[in-house]
Amino acid sequence: MSAAVQEAGGYNFAYLDEATKRMIRRAILKGLAIPGHQIPFGAREMPLPYGWGTGGIQLTASILGPRDRLKVIDQGADDTTNAVSIRRFFQRVAGVEVTTRTAEATVIQTRHRIPERHLTEGQVLVFQVPMPEPLFRLEPRLTEARRLHALGDYSLAQLRLYEDIARQGETGSSYNHPVMVNGRYLMSPSPIPGYDNPKLHRSAAILLFGAGREKKIYAVPPWTEVRSLDFDDHPFRPMLAAAPCAFCGSRDSYKDEIVSDDRGGRVFVCSDTDHCRENQS
Amino acid sequence: MYVAVKGGDAAIEAAHRWLAHERRGDPALPEITALQLREQMTLAVDRVMAEGSCLDRDLAALALKQSRGDAVEAAFLLRAYRNTLPRFMAAEPLDTGAMQARRRISATYKDLPGGQVLGPTFDYTHRLLDFTLAAEGAAPSVPEEDAEGTGPMPRVTGFLTGEGLMRAEAPDDGEAPPDLTREPPSFPASRPLRLQALARGDEGFLLGLGYSTQRGYGNAHPFVAELRVGEVEVLVEPPELGFAISIGEITVTECQMATQFAGSREEPPQFTRGYGLVPGQNERKAMAMALVDRALMARELGEEATAPAQDEEFVLLHSDNVEATGFIEHLKLPHHVDFQSELEKLRSIRRRWEAERVAARKEAAE
Amino acid sequence: MKPGFHDLVLDAQSCFRAAMEAMARPGRVQEIPPTEGLPNGLEPAAAALLLTLVDADTPLWTDAGEEARGWIAFHCGAPLVRPGEAGFALVTGALPPLSRFRDGSDEAPQDGATVIVQVQDLVPGEGWRLSGPGIETKHRLRVNGLPEGFVASWEARRGTFPRGMDLFLCSGTRLAAMPRTVRIEESV
Numbered sequence: 001m002s003a004a005v006q007e008a009g010g011y012n013f014a015y016l017d018e019a020t021k022r023m024i025r026r027a028i029l030k031g032l033a034i035p036g037h038q039i040p041f042g043a044r045e046m047p048l049p050y051g052w053g054t055g056g057i058q059l060t061a062s063i064l065g066p067r068d069r070l071k072v073i074d075q076g077a078d079d080t081t082n083a084v085s086i087r088r089f090f091q092r093v094a095g096v097e098v099t100t101r102t103a104e105a106t107v108i109q110t111r112h113r114i115p116e117r118h119l120t121e122g123q124v125l126v127f128q129v130p131m132p133e134p135l136f137r138l139e140p141r142l143t144e145a146r147r148l149h150a151l152g153d154y155s156l157a158q159l160r161l162y163e164d165i166a167r168q169g170e171t172g173s174s175y176n177h178p179v180m181v182n183g184r185y186l187m188s189p190s191p192i193p194g195y196d197n198p199k200l201h202r203s204a205a206i207l208l209f210g211a212g213r214e215k216k217i218y219a220v221p222p223w224t225e226v227r228s229l230d231f232d233d234h235p236f237r238p239m240l241a242a243a244p245c246a247f248c249g250s251r252d253s254y255k256d257e258i259v260s261d262d263r264g265g266r267v268f269v270c271s272d273t274d275h276c277r278e279n280q281s
Numbered sequence: 282m283y284v285a286v287k288g289g290d291a292a293i294e295a296a297h298r299w300l301a302h303e304r305r306g307d308p309a310l311p312e313i314t315a316l317q318l319r320e321q322m323t324l325a326v327d328r329v330m331a332e333g334s335c336l337d338r339d340l341a342a343l344a345l346k347q348s349r350g351d352a353v354e355a356a357f358l359l360r361a362y363r364n365t366l367p368r369f370m371a372a373e374p375l376d377t378g379a380m381q382a383r384r385r386i387s388a389t390y391k392d393l394p395g396g397q398v399l400g401p402t403f404d405y406t407h408r409l410l411d412f413t414l415a416a417e418g419a420a421p422s423v424p425e426e427d428a429e430g431t432g433p434m435p436r437v438t439g440f441l442t443g444e445g446l447m448r449a450e451a452p453d454d455g456e457a458p459p460d461l462t463r464e465p466p467s468f469p470a471s472r473p474l475r476l477q478a479l480a481r482g483d484e485g486f487l488l489g490l491g492y493s494t495q496r497g498y499g500n501a502h503p504f505v506a507e508l509r510v511g512e513v514e515v516l517v518e519p520p521e522l523g524f525a526i527s528i529g530e531i532t533v534t535e536c537q538m539a540t541q542f543a544g545s546r547e548e549p550p551q552f553t554r555g556y557g558l559v560p561g562q563n564e565r566k567a568m569a570m571a572l573v574d575r576a577l578m579a580r581e582l583g584e585e586a587t588a589p590a591q592d593e594e595f596v597l598l599h600s601d602n603v604e605a606t607g608f609i610e611h612l613k614l615p616h617h618v619d620f621q622s623e624l625e626k627l628r629s630i631r632r633r634w635e636a637e638r639v640a641a642r643k644e645a646a647e
Numbered sequence: 648m649k650p651g652f653h654d655l656v657l658d659a660q661s662c663f664r665a666a667m668e669a670m671a672r673p674g675r676v677q678e679i680p681p682t683e684g685l686p687n688g689l690e691p692a693a694a695a696l697l698l699t700l701v702d703a704d705t706p707l708w709t710d711a712g713e714e715a716r717g718w719i720a721f722h723c724g725a726p727l728v729r730p731g732e733a734g735f736a737l738v739t740g741a742l743p744p745l746s747r748f749r750d751g752s753d754e755a756p757q758d759g760a761t762v763i764v765q766v767q768d769l770v771p772g773e774g775w776r777l778s779g780p781g782i783e784t785k786h787r788l789r790v791n792g793l794p795e796g797f798v799a800s801w802e803a804r805r806g807t808f809p810r811g812m813d814l815f816l817c818s819g820t821r822l823a824a825m826p827r828t829v830r831i832e833e834s835v
Contacts, residue, residue, distance in 0.1 A: 011365065013656045022702055025663050029700075030757040032670045033813040033826035035780045039757045040465040045360040050607025052614065063667065065660040075618045082614050084289030112618045130608070141594055143468045150753035169633045174626035175619040182780050182828065184809065193622035202783075206671045213604045215465035221671045221781035221826075239625035257621050271618055 014061040015093040024062040031219030036181025038216040054212030056128035069097045071105035076113035076271035114196040116275040119205035127190045129211040134178040134188040154186045178229045194238040200226040243268040248279035318342040327561025333359025334481045357603045373516040377535045382511035387437045395434030437507040448553045482600030484566045490590045491569030499576040499588035506539040534559045536567040651722040662699040669824035674777040674786035679820045686714040692817035701725045708733035736762045756809035763815045767792030776832040
């Protein structure tokens with residue numbers, strides 16, 4: 001019996017039982033060994049709803065230890081309701097130290113953003129993933145998508161990209177734009193804005209992706225080549241609001257657009273609240 | 282604060298307090314007990330228990346009380362709870378042939394050994410609101426014939442099997458059925474996996490799918506060979522004992538549908554069986570499940586699979602209401618980062634589209 | 648029975664983090680806290696990996712002796728199987744040809760085995776030059792105790808990616824991982 005069991009109020013440390021953690025840990029290791037390939041896993045029903053980050057929560061619960069400092073963000077911010085809820089969950093069931101500072105965190109669980117600050121070697125970034133299959137809009141059948149991944153046949157995705165460019169002059173996806181990992185697997189980067197895609201390329205941190213409802217785990221090891229799907233004559237071009245942040249003045253950070261009045265007024269502020277705080281101080 | 286979704290901690294606390302207040306309702310009225318729900322909202326409790334995959338009527342009643350009567354939310358509470366329980370062993374297969382049936386009907390024979398037992402059913406009630414229930418009336422008297430239940434009844438499908446007219450089921454291969462609560466489902470799915478998913482699937486989803494097979498979406502001409510509701514014993518065989526012992530009984534609803542099959546080169550024309558088994562009393566779901574089970578046999582039988590109910594990936598991956606409600610309801614979470622990228626994208630495409638129109642107009646004018 | 652982890656939960660967590668770092672950064676050597684009183688032939692790093700990753704759901708093949716098998720059965724409960732059926736393998740003697748282990752399929756490459764190999768020594772900073780995912784430029788690692796021709800057979804297998812097997816190399820309290828993606832160049 002572990003001392004950590006009592007501390008977590010009757011539940012095991014970090015909520016999951018040890019057999020479940022072992023199963024998830026094995027999947028993480030295989031994910032790292034086969035970058036970008038989706039590993040099926042026996043996702044558990046969590047006390048938070050599917051679609052609200054259960055995949056990310058199961059990953060975080062399986063890697064987290066008492067020496068970690070956890071940061072949880074949603075839409076780039078530590079104080080959005082679901083980030084607050086998930087952070088509280090881990091404080092309750094694992095008693096770990098938490099932080100809002102990207103630089104101080106060892107494990108960062110995120111939904112829809114990659115922090116602006118460069119991540120470092122000691123950090124693990126855990127993504128919450130709604131639809132892990134990058135081909136799902138083109139081929140909803142999992143059996144068929146699995147076959148296409150086995151063959152490395154991504155002509156469907158390339159054709160869609162070509163059609164978008166022919167019709168509207170640019171790619172159709174502004175977020176969750178698929179990436180090629182290590183030149184082999186097409187991967188969903190989760191619904192991060194295209195602006196964040198380049199941060200996946202040769203990241204110093206370990207990137208883990210968890211989809212609870214779809215029961216898939218995948219990973220990108222550090223320093224791995226990650227390229228947004230594009231064509232040589234139409235390179236992938238991330239979108240960024242032109243306005244500077246109303247709080248810190250940053251021009252190169254990703255912004256939230258806030259409607260400030262009913263006469264078309266708009267204010268732009270950094271989506272990454274920790275980055276904005278650092279800029280202001 | 283400049284945006285409503287931020288500043289979460291205090292908002293979440295306040296929301297939880299408000300929720301508890303709403304759940305209690307008018308404090309001048311006595312609080313409803315889980316025990317009352319268990320005894321008087323039995324079918325709601327049964328549904329929660331089945332879809333929550335946790336066969337405990339007291340816990341299901343508690344979940345229903347906590348969820349303010351929301352069946353899907355209650356099922357979710359049970360699922361999250363059951364997931365924390367240790368697993369001792371798997372029960373032996375239920376012997377529904379030995380069921381103490383309170384209700385047993387067959388639509389295929391006028392009379393049969395064991396008889397037709399109507400039992401407690403809404404079937405022939407006139408759906409007129411009973412205003413005497415609005416006032417708390419006296420307890421209704423217990424009808425004598427269903428107080429004791431009946432003895433074992435032979436299965437209707439057995440008569441057809443005896444005549445060689447019912448397709449024989451694959452013999453037990455001795456393999457443990459997959460457990461979809463522990464391993465992700467894999468496709469093509471085995472029948473045990475399909476039945477498991479259907480048994481805990483959403484009643485409404487199965488109802489709609491089952492209905493669709495009757496209306497030509499899938500090739501079904503179903504007959505209710507038998508529908509029975511009653512109590513069955515749950516047996517386990519601890520390895521150290523070497524024989525099975527009873528750990529109690531549960532109520533289940535079982536439906537066997539007979540559906541025609543045109544036959545193939547290898548197999549003669551015959552009836553095939555669609556099977557439905559649901560914990561508690563839930564005839565609607567057991568029947569819908571049997572229809573969908575039969576529709577999903579299209580691949581094995583070499584039938585053309587064209588309808589949604591015949592598509593196992595479609596059916597199995599969308600029948601779980603805890604998964605489905607989570608993903609639909611997650612759209613309530615903030616999505617302003619991805620929406621922002623859509624805005625920028627749309628503005629960019631729009632600028633190009635307008636520039637092209639201006640250029641085209643200019644060209645036409647020249 | 649000789650003991651396993653002192654703290655089942657927290658020791659497994661810290662060992663897993665070492666294993667994850669190792670798999671994410673191939674060739675980097677990780678250190679596991681020393682354990683006392685292991686069965687004959689079983690060293691701390693390999694034993695800790697077994698306790699962390701192996702259980703009744705993971706069929707295991709091993710060449711280890713009777714005492715170690717008993718210890719694995721008691722602490723992990725893994726069914727012992729032939730090499731071709733094993734999800735995990737523990738090699739304490741000579742590494743058999745890799746072709747004896749499972750390499751998964753193109754659709755399910757994750758079914759390839761994880762092979763834990765006890766070697767004589769792991770020396771970072773010299774020997775092989777490793778490259779591939781997880782490695783910024785080059786990692787160097789000298790491994791003493793692998794059979795002759797290992798590098799050639801490893802490099803030949805890389806052509807079958809995504810199929811393949813992944814190795815943990817262990818020596819005493821040290822471990823390093825070799826995922827199927829890693830490219831080995833022998834030092835000249």
